[in-house]
Protein backbone atom coordinates (compact mmCIF):
# COMPACT_ATOMS: atom_id res chain seq x y z
CA UNK A 1 0.00 0.00 0.00
CA UNK A 2 1.54 3.31 -1.11
CA UNK A 3 1.86 6.16 1.41
CA UNK A 4 -0.14 9.32 0.76
CA UNK A 5 3.07 11.16 -0.21
CA UNK A 6 3.93 8.39 -2.69
CA UNK A 7 0.40 8.52 -4.17
CA UNK A 8 0.65 12.33 -4.50
CA UNK A 9 4.11 12.21 -6.07
CA UNK A 10 3.09 9.51 -8.54
CA UNK A 11 0.00 11.48 -9.64
CA UNK A 12 2.08 14.66 -10.01
CA UNK A 13 4.75 12.93 -12.11
CA UNK A 14 2.10 11.29 -14.29
CA UNK A 15 0.33 14.62 -14.90
CA UNK A 16 3.63 16.39 -15.70
CA UNK A 17 4.45 13.66 -18.21
CA UNK A 18 1.04 13.90 -19.92
CA UNK A 19 1.27 17.74 -20.00
CA UNK A 20 4.69 17.46 -21.65
CA UNK A 21 3.41 15.02 -24.28
CA UNK A 22 0.40 17.27 -25.03
CA UNK A 23 1.89 20.79 -24.83
CA UNK A 24 5.54 20.33 -25.81
CA UNK A 25 5.66 17.28 -28.10
CA UNK A 26 2.16 17.92 -29.48
CA UNK A 27 1.62 14.13 -29.18
CA UNK A 28 -1.08 13.47 -26.51
CA UNK A 29 -0.84 9.88 -25.23
CA UNK A 30 -4.11 9.73 -23.24
CA UNK A 31 -7.59 11.13 -23.93
CA UNK A 32 -8.41 14.47 -22.24
CA UNK A 33 -11.01 12.73 -20.06
CA UNK A 34 -8.32 10.48 -18.58
CA UNK A 35 -6.10 13.52 -17.90
CA UNK A 36 -9.02 15.32 -16.20
CA UNK A 37 -9.76 12.22 -14.09
CA UNK A 38 -6.14 12.10 -12.82
CA UNK A 39 -6.12 15.86 -12.15
CA UNK A 40 -9.36 15.60 -10.16
CA UNK A 41 -7.93 12.61 -8.26
CA UNK A 42 -4.88 14.72 -7.31
CA UNK A 43 -7.03 17.74 -6.34
CA UNK A 44 -9.21 15.53 -4.10
CA UNK A 45 -6.19 13.94 -2.41
CA UNK A 46 -4.59 17.38 -1.86
CA UNK A 47 -7.83 18.71 -0.39
CA UNK A 48 -7.75 15.80 2.09
CA UNK A 49 -4.08 16.51 2.93
CA UNK A 50 -3.60 20.29 2.33
CA UNK A 51 -0.34 20.26 4.29
CA UNK A 52 1.13 18.07 1.52
CA UNK A 53 0.35 20.54 -1.29
CA UNK A 54 3.57 21.72 -2.99
CA UNK A 55 3.88 24.89 -5.11
CA UNK A 56 5.10 22.85 -8.08
CA UNK A 57 2.10 20.52 -8.04
CA UNK A 58 0.20 20.58 -11.37
CA UNK A 59 -2.87 21.71 -9.40
CA UNK A 60 -1.17 24.96 -8.32
CA UNK A 61 -1.67 27.01 -11.46
CA UNK A 62 -4.05 29.68 -10.23
CA UNK A 63 -3.01 32.35 -7.74
CA UNK A 64 -5.20 32.97 -4.70
CA UNK A 65 -6.43 36.56 -4.93
CA UNK A 66 -5.85 39.53 -7.23
CA UNK A 67 -2.70 41.60 -6.74
CA UNK A 68 -2.96 45.31 -5.94
CA UNK A 69 -0.07 46.02 -8.33
CA UNK A 70 2.90 44.32 -9.98
CA UNK A 71 6.31 44.32 -8.30
CA UNK A 72 9.27 45.31 -10.45
CA UNK A 73 11.93 42.87 -11.59
CA UNK A 74 15.43 43.88 -12.66
CA UNK A 75 16.79 41.71 -15.50
CA UNK A 76 20.31 40.58 -14.51
CA UNK A 77 20.99 40.15 -18.24
CA UNK A 78 19.23 42.86 -20.29
CA UNK A 79 16.46 41.68 -22.64
CA UNK A 80 17.33 43.35 -25.90
CA UNK A 81 15.32 44.41 -28.92
CA UNK A 82 16.25 43.40 -32.45
CA UNK A 83 17.42 45.42 -35.41
CA UNK A 84 15.11 45.10 -38.43
CA UNK A 85 15.66 44.32 -42.10
CA UNK A 86 12.94 45.03 -44.68
CA UNK A 87 14.58 43.71 -47.85
CA UNK A 88 17.01 41.07 -49.11
CA UNK A 89 19.55 43.87 -49.66
CA UNK A 90 19.38 44.83 -45.99
CA UNK A 91 19.84 41.20 -45.00
CA UNK A 92 22.84 40.85 -47.35
CA UNK A 93 24.32 44.00 -45.75
CA UNK A 94 23.75 42.49 -42.29
CA UNK A 95 25.59 39.29 -43.31
CA UNK A 96 28.41 41.30 -44.93
CA UNK A 97 28.94 43.32 -41.74
CA UNK A 98 29.19 40.07 -39.76
CA UNK A 99 31.58 38.42 -42.23
CA UNK A 100 33.83 41.48 -42.15
CA UNK A 101 33.76 41.66 -38.37
CA UNK A 102 34.57 37.95 -38.07
CA UNK A 103 37.12 37.98 -40.93
CA UNK A 104 35.03 35.28 -42.61
CA UNK A 105 35.54 36.39 -46.18
CA UNK A 106 32.62 34.91 -48.11
CA UNK A 107 32.44 31.69 -46.08
CA UNK A 108 28.95 30.44 -45.32
CA UNK A 109 27.51 31.32 -41.94
CA UNK A 110 25.00 29.05 -40.20
CA UNK A 111 21.85 30.73 -38.94
CA UNK A 112 19.14 29.51 -36.61
CA UNK A 113 15.96 30.72 -38.33
CA UNK A 114 12.79 31.32 -36.33
CA UNK A 115 9.34 32.77 -36.98
CA UNK A 116 9.00 36.18 -35.28
CA UNK A 117 6.07 35.56 -32.92
CA UNK A 118 3.89 38.63 -32.47
CA UNK A 119 3.16 38.54 -28.75
CA UNK A 120 4.85 39.72 -25.56
CA UNK A 121 8.43 38.90 -24.57
CA UNK A 122 8.76 37.34 -21.11
CA UNK A 123 11.47 35.94 -18.87
CA UNK A 124 10.80 32.80 -16.76
CA UNK A 125 13.20 31.81 -13.97
CA UNK A 126 13.53 28.22 -12.74
CA UNK A 127 15.45 27.60 -9.51
CA UNK A 128 16.50 23.99 -9.02
CA UNK A 129 13.97 23.12 -11.68
CA UNK A 130 11.02 24.85 -10.00
CA UNK A 131 9.33 27.86 -11.65
CA UNK A 132 10.13 30.74 -9.30
CA UNK A 133 9.53 33.96 -11.25
CA UNK A 134 7.95 35.31 -14.42
CA UNK A 135 8.54 38.84 -15.70
CA UNK A 136 7.67 41.02 -18.67
CA UNK A 137 10.50 42.46 -20.80
CA UNK A 138 9.52 46.00 -19.82
CA UNK A 139 12.20 48.41 -21.04
CA UNK A 140 14.74 45.62 -21.30
CA UNK A 141 16.35 46.31 -17.92
CA UNK A 142 13.27 46.38 -15.66
CA UNK A 143 10.03 44.48 -16.12
CA UNK A 144 6.91 43.60 -14.11
CA UNK A 145 6.65 40.54 -11.88
CA UNK A 146 3.82 38.52 -13.48
CA UNK A 147 4.72 35.19 -11.85
CA UNK A 148 1.13 34.37 -10.84
CA UNK A 149 -0.09 34.97 -14.40
CA UNK A 150 2.76 33.04 -16.01
CA UNK A 151 1.87 30.04 -13.81
CA UNK A 152 -1.62 29.90 -15.38
CA UNK A 153 -0.25 29.33 -18.92
CA UNK A 154 -0.81 25.60 -19.51
CA UNK A 155 2.22 24.89 -21.72
CA UNK A 156 4.68 26.46 -19.25
CA UNK A 157 5.85 23.66 -16.90
CA UNK A 158 5.85 24.45 -13.16
CA UNK A 159 8.77 22.01 -12.84
CA UNK A 160 11.48 21.14 -15.39
CA UNK A 161 11.46 17.51 -16.58
CA UNK A 162 15.02 16.61 -15.64
CA UNK A 163 16.59 14.68 -12.73
CA UNK A 164 19.43 17.18 -12.33
CA UNK A 165 18.02 20.66 -12.97
CA UNK A 166 20.29 23.73 -13.25
CA UNK A 167 20.62 25.77 -10.05
CA UNK A 168 19.19 28.72 -11.99
CA UNK A 169 17.85 28.78 -15.55
CA UNK A 170 16.21 31.80 -17.14
CA UNK A 171 14.09 30.92 -20.20
CA UNK A 172 13.15 33.75 -22.55
CA UNK A 173 10.39 33.65 -25.09
CA UNK A 174 7.10 35.02 -26.35
CA UNK A 175 3.62 34.72 -24.87
CA UNK A 176 1.01 34.94 -27.62
CA UNK A 177 -2.59 34.05 -28.43
CA UNK A 178 -3.79 31.92 -31.34
CA UNK A 179 -6.14 33.61 -33.82
CA UNK A 180 -8.89 31.11 -32.92
CA UNK A 181 -8.43 31.79 -29.19
CA UNK A 182 -8.48 35.52 -29.91
CA UNK A 183 -11.75 35.31 -31.85
CA UNK A 184 -13.41 33.16 -29.13
CA UNK A 185 -12.26 35.64 -26.48
CA UNK A 186 -13.71 38.60 -28.40
CA UNK A 187 -17.00 36.78 -29.04
CA UNK A 188 -17.28 36.02 -25.30
CA UNK A 189 -16.40 39.64 -24.44
CA UNK A 190 -19.01 40.96 -26.88
CA UNK A 191 -21.66 38.62 -25.45
CA UNK A 192 -20.84 39.94 -21.96
CA UNK A 193 -20.73 43.57 -23.03
CA UNK A 194 -17.03 43.66 -22.09
CA UNK A 195 -14.31 45.39 -24.10
CA UNK A 196 -12.86 43.52 -27.06
CA UNK A 197 -9.22 43.54 -28.21
CA UNK A 198 -7.99 44.87 -31.55
CA UNK A 199 -5.63 41.95 -32.26
CA UNK A 200 -4.13 38.82 -30.61
CA UNK A 201 -1.02 40.71 -29.50
CA UNK A 202 -3.02 43.29 -27.55
CA UNK A 203 -5.17 40.49 -26.13
CA UNK A 204 -2.08 38.61 -24.93
CA UNK A 205 -0.58 41.78 -23.42
CA UNK A 206 -3.86 42.69 -21.73
CA UNK A 207 -4.24 39.15 -20.35
CA UNK A 208 -0.72 39.09 -18.90
CA UNK A 209 -1.21 42.51 -17.29
CA UNK A 210 -4.32 41.30 -15.46
CA UNK A 211 -3.91 41.71 -11.70
CA UNK A 212 -6.32 38.82 -11.12
CA UNK A 213 -4.76 35.46 -12.16
CA UNK A 214 -8.27 33.92 -12.24
CA UNK A 215 -8.95 36.11 -15.28
CA UNK A 216 -5.57 35.38 -16.89
CA UNK A 217 -6.23 31.66 -16.39
CA UNK A 218 -9.30 31.87 -18.63
CA UNK A 219 -7.33 33.41 -21.52
CA UNK A 220 -5.94 31.09 -24.26
CA UNK A 221 -2.29 32.08 -23.86
CA UNK A 222 0.61 30.08 -25.31
CA UNK A 223 4.36 30.35 -24.64
CA UNK A 224 7.23 29.52 -27.00
CA UNK A 225 10.84 29.83 -25.80
CA UNK A 226 13.48 31.38 -28.05
CA UNK A 227 16.48 31.94 -25.82
CA UNK A 228 18.26 31.54 -22.51
CA UNK A 229 19.33 34.32 -20.11
CA UNK A 230 20.84 33.27 -16.76
CA UNK A 231 22.18 29.68 -16.68
CA UNK A 232 23.97 28.49 -13.53
CA UNK A 233 24.93 24.94 -12.59
CA UNK A 234 24.67 23.62 -16.13
CA UNK A 235 26.95 23.42 -19.18
CA UNK A 236 24.85 24.58 -22.15
CA UNK A 237 25.28 23.34 -25.74
CA UNK A 238 27.52 25.60 -27.84
CA UNK A 239 24.96 26.48 -30.52
CA UNK A 240 21.64 28.31 -30.28
CA UNK A 241 19.72 25.58 -32.16
CA UNK A 242 21.07 22.85 -29.83
CA UNK A 243 20.12 24.97 -26.81
CA UNK A 244 16.53 25.21 -28.04
CA UNK A 245 16.40 21.43 -28.54
CA UNK A 246 17.76 21.00 -24.99
CA UNK A 247 15.01 23.30 -23.64
CA UNK A 248 12.42 21.14 -25.42
CA UNK A 249 13.87 17.98 -23.84
CA UNK A 250 13.54 19.41 -20.32
CA UNK A 251 9.90 20.37 -20.89
CA UNK A 252 9.99 23.90 -22.35
CA UNK A 253 7.89 24.42 -25.52
CA UNK A 254 9.66 25.82 -28.61
CA UNK A 255 8.20 26.71 -31.99
CA UNK A 256 8.05 23.83 -34.47
CA UNK A 257 8.96 25.97 -37.51
CA UNK A 258 12.54 26.64 -36.29
CA UNK A 259 15.21 25.52 -38.78
CA UNK A 260 18.97 25.60 -39.22
CA UNK A 261 20.05 27.29 -42.45
CA UNK A 262 23.56 27.20 -43.89
CA UNK A 263 24.42 30.23 -46.02
CA UNK A 264 22.51 33.34 -47.03
CA UNK A 265 20.46 31.76 -49.81
CA UNK A 266 19.03 29.06 -47.51
CA UNK A 267 18.10 31.78 -45.00
CA UNK A 268 16.25 33.79 -47.65
CA UNK A 269 14.50 30.58 -48.75
CA UNK A 270 13.34 30.10 -45.12
CA UNK A 271 12.10 33.72 -45.06
CA UNK A 272 10.07 33.19 -48.23
CA UNK A 273 8.68 29.85 -47.04
CA UNK A 274 7.57 31.42 -43.76
CA UNK A 275 5.91 34.18 -45.80
CA UNK A 276 3.94 31.46 -47.64
CA UNK A 277 3.06 29.59 -44.43
CA UNK A 278 2.11 32.78 -42.55
CA UNK A 279 -1.65 32.77 -43.17
CA UNK A 280 -1.97 29.07 -42.31
CA UNK A 281 -0.06 29.03 -39.01
CA UNK A 282 -3.05 29.87 -36.79
CA UNK A 283 -1.11 32.57 -34.93
CA UNK A 284 0.34 35.95 -35.90
CA UNK A 285 3.95 36.37 -36.90
CA UNK A 286 5.42 39.64 -38.20
CA UNK A 287 8.54 38.25 -39.85
CA UNK A 288 11.42 35.96 -39.03
CA UNK A 289 14.32 36.19 -36.60
CA UNK A 290 17.66 35.05 -38.07
CA UNK A 291 20.42 34.37 -35.54
CA UNK A 292 24.05 33.33 -35.89
CA UNK A 293 23.97 29.78 -34.54
CA UNK A 294 27.38 29.41 -32.88
CA UNK A 295 27.37 30.94 -29.39
CA UNK A 296 31.11 31.70 -29.62
CA UNK A 297 30.47 33.86 -32.73
CA UNK A 298 27.50 35.57 -30.99
CA UNK A 299 29.80 36.46 -28.11
CA UNK A 300 32.50 37.67 -30.49
CA UNK A 301 29.94 39.90 -32.26
CA UNK A 302 28.29 41.15 -29.09
CA UNK A 303 25.71 43.95 -29.10
CA UNK A 304 25.58 47.47 -30.45
CA UNK A 305 23.61 49.95 -28.30
CA UNK A 306 20.53 47.89 -27.45
CA UNK A 307 20.48 45.24 -30.15
CA UNK A 308 22.60 42.16 -30.82
CA UNK A 309 24.96 42.34 -33.80
CA UNK A 310 24.37 38.64 -34.29
CA UNK A 311 20.66 38.68 -34.97
CA UNK A 312 18.22 40.53 -37.19
CA UNK A 313 14.45 40.51 -37.54
CA UNK A 314 13.58 40.37 -41.24
CA UNK A 315 9.98 41.61 -41.21
CA UNK A 316 7.13 41.00 -43.67
CA UNK A 317 5.45 44.01 -45.33
CA UNK A 318 2.75 45.32 -42.96
CA UNK A 319 -0.47 43.31 -43.41
CA UNK A 320 -3.72 45.27 -43.70
CA UNK A 321 -5.30 44.53 -40.29
CA UNK A 322 -8.95 43.50 -40.73
CA UNK A 323 -11.07 45.98 -38.80
CA UNK A 324 -13.37 44.20 -36.36
Ligand SMILES: NC(=O)n1nc(-c2ccco2)nc1N
Pocket residue numbers: 080081082114115116117118119174226227289311
Ligand atom coordinates in the same frame (compact mmCIF):
# COMPACT_ATOMS: atom_id res chain seq x y z
N1 LIG B 1 9.56 37.48 -31.15
C1 LIG B 1 10.19 36.36 -31.46
O1 LIG B 1 9.59 35.40 -31.96
N2 LIG B 1 11.61 36.28 -31.21
N3 LIG B 1 12.35 37.24 -30.57
C2 LIG B 1 13.58 36.74 -30.53
C3 LIG B 1 14.73 37.42 -29.91
C4 LIG B 1 14.72 38.65 -29.33
C5 LIG B 1 16.04 38.86 -28.88
C6 LIG B 1 16.76 37.74 -29.20
O2 LIG B 1 15.94 36.84 -29.84
N4 LIG B 1 13.68 35.53 -31.10
C7 LIG B 1 12.44 35.22 -31.53
N5 LIG B 1 12.07 34.07 -32.16
